[in-house]
Amino acid sequence: MTLVSHLQELQRKHQTLSEAVEEAQRHPGYDELAVAEMKKQKLRLKEEIVRLSAN
Secondary structure, three states, X not given: OOHHHHHHHHHHHHHHHHHHHHXXXXXXXXXXXXXXXXXXXXXXXXXXXXXXXXX
């Protein structure tokens, strides 16, 4: 896997998580712990994207 394709995959995963968080928050009674975990995953992905992009 090339660096570019790896970055694209990380960005796709980040976008998918963003959509999942937004969707979950639209529904009353959403699972706050699950959303918090998704947000942590998004942050880790974003940090990895930034780290790899800086090289």
